[in-house]
Amino acid sequence: MIGSVAAGLLGLLTLSIPVGIVLFLLGFGVDTFFSSFPLTRGLGNMVWSASNSATLIAIPFFVLLGEILVRSGVATRTYAALDRWVSWLPGGLVHANIATATMFSATSGSSVATAATVATVAMPQAEKLGYDPRLFSGAIAAGGTLGIMIPPSINLIVYGFLTQSSIPQLFLAGLLPGLGLALAFMVITVLLCMLRPSLGGVRRTFPLAQMMRALVDLVPILLLFGLIVGSIYKGWATPTEAASVGVAGALLIAFFFGGVSFGMLGQSVLGTVKITSMIMLIVIGASFLNFTLASAGLGRELTDFMNGLGLTPLGTIMVVVVLYIVLGFFIETLSLMVVTIPIIVPLVVAQGYDPIWFGILMIVLIEMALITPPVGLNLYVVQGARKSGTLSEVMVGTIPYVVAMLVMVFALIAFPSIALFLPQALQ
Amino acid sequence: ETLSVVGSWSSLPLHQQYEAPFWSETLPAASDGKLTVELTTHNQMGLGLGDIYPLLGQGVYDVAMTVADYAVADAPELEGLDVPLLALTADEARAMVDAARPMVADIYRDRFNAQVLAIAPYPPQVVFCNHEIAGLDDLQGLKVRASGRMTAKLLEALGAEGVNVSFSEVPGALQNGVVDCAVTGAGSGYSAGWWEVSTHLMPLPLGGWDSVVTAMNLDKWNGLDAATRELIAAEVKTSFEDPAWASAQTALVDDISCLTGNGDCPAGESRSMVLVEASDADFAKAREILTTEVLPDWAERAGGDWAQRWNASVGQVVGVEIK
């Protein structure tokens, strides 16, 4: 069954049918060929309960927040300020892309929203300064994935919701690995650009006075981060509610540092509705597919498969890692989580692993899935913001960062405290 | 004959200890292999909680089991199955459930096109507080996390404020004072570490017993031959329902000892929460509120002759009458 679904997915996707619609078609297919029950009768109920979700409303809120920052000019100034500080490194502005993505990750719960925000402000610089388009856009696509690792994070909210684990603890656990990944991205960029200086474009240094003045432009984002994360840890807002605090904060910041107008608000709202519906068609399609797969016995198949291997705990984790890398090529990330978490997490926890730690490990793998072809939302978002060039350039550009993510996967397995240190220390 | 069965929460003891063994081993064996079962759970399927029985009625699967309270949006009369504070021990709860069974059977037949096979208990839903309380009366003015409409109404009538917080957020909410108290099963509270963030435990079923109803699609049921129907009905009673009830009281006593340290804790380390016993006066007051406000309110919601039927069955057993 799993093989047929994967083959069907690939075939239908290459026909350029929208990804969300393909997931529904596969659900109908599973119903017809692998189940003796009239599962499609449940379609309406699945669509209702998949979208009637107080958790998922965080998605439009985070997208709206990013839209407001971009359209008020706050995002551009943040980017320029980080440029002053990091562009002396081999790789130049590529580091500004990563640093900006890291900063916006701290205010956005969504990787797609983060990548879209950074791509919009960074892309105009690439050609001007003669950077290699592959590395430049790859860094944005990869840096954007940090949006779901550095708190806040919609995907961690979904993980906490599905596994009944504490979302604030998950957020704490994601902080160090998120910063570690950002650092790893920058290190790998430096190494690449030292080996092949042509990749890196212009390195620029700025006088100290300019650098110090630029710090002022970082204040809005830091304030916003403090506001969102502070409201969660002060116990004022649940992680989902904090997204609405973020929207209000972004509006205030836009008001003081940029400018608010009806036209700009209208554009922000339209962009938000567009991206939200795009994500939700995929999320709803994925939950319907999951429903048919579960009814047709995917849980048993996976459980039997894992039990049949008779693995040690470490072996189990390795198989799970490979499974997520492979599935991550083809399956949209929120769907991937919804489909696999109820099956995989109990198996992993039964082997004695900490569910908080596994949540963070899974997020690294999910980040990878966001930038691996053929189904990688961040690739499409970044390509969408470019004025020229092909999608394959973005794909090639992300390869070094996929390597960095793999390193992080093994680091997390070898040293679980990278994730667990903060939640345990602050308990 | 293959049955497609949807179990309740896969992570909770009722599923792991009773549902899963019964449907995947006991019943197929008892039928000499004539019945085979494909078992999954509603959370693995990603079903909305309110959709579980409606989809059963449409024949999307053959058998489903979950907390009856999830279905009251479609059937307000079903709230009468699990009224808080009326049953304090497992025996009382079972007597109440047995009395309600004919009503439940009618509700499932008419609303969900389903045949009720069994009604089993989740643990009673007791009160954890991170606030000093000496009895029910002290809940006045406190923020309490509870689920279910009737519990919310009762809390309101007691002068407390109902707050909606998802299960996984409760520890943080208790710690930060977003809520002062929260209601859940004693065992769930023990294993989820609620004792770390709360001080007082009041083992009164303020959230009822959360009865789990097992039901089969009515067309499927009618399509089975009489012998198979008898076999299923008998097996589900002796090998699923009876054992689940038999362990309920011991489990409650054990869980309370685990949380308070008064007695043995087979599950692990004992904790030291303060055990709060409600006084008789407290209790009388709560029952008074229940009979004068909460239940009449329900009778109106349910409509029809449900209040009379309830008085004549459950009401008789627990000594309460809706006026």
Added chain:
Amino acid sequence: MEQKVINALRRINRAVALIVGIMLFACAGIVLLDIILRRLGSSLGGTDEISGYVMAIATSWGMAFTLLELGHVRIDLLRARAGAFVRSLFDVFSMVVLSAVIVMIAVKAWPVVERSLSNGSRANTPLETPLVWVQTPWFAGWVWFSVVSCVMTLVALSLTLKGRHGEVETAVGAFAEQDMLQ
């Protein structure tokens, strides 16, 4: 003719999307108000329930706007390598399949509303929201999406038959104008 239909649908859906966006803004405001009120020792109650309904309704009504802005993600590997005529065929085929699926969803969404209607269902919450109130606008959104996608399918088919492949591309192609993809 075709362009008139497309432009009219775009205008209507922009208005719909603006209303949806205002609804989302209002929802954020309500959640924020509840957070503030809680600090002051009071509460609106039920904001998460309301957020869920807003999400369901916003999602169903935003779908058609996203379709017309070419926002629903498609994998463009084979299609991008084809000529103008074959690309149009890809697009029409994709629209036919999409329309069929969306009509199916709209049809299967009706029993959900009908059930709440016949049972007089109310949410199992202190708000006791009559589910018909929120499921009807949700259902209507999917009906609207199916109407828009069927009309767009016909438009794309007609443009293809007339050989106007450039217009097919901008109407139902794979990528939006750059400035919309934020």
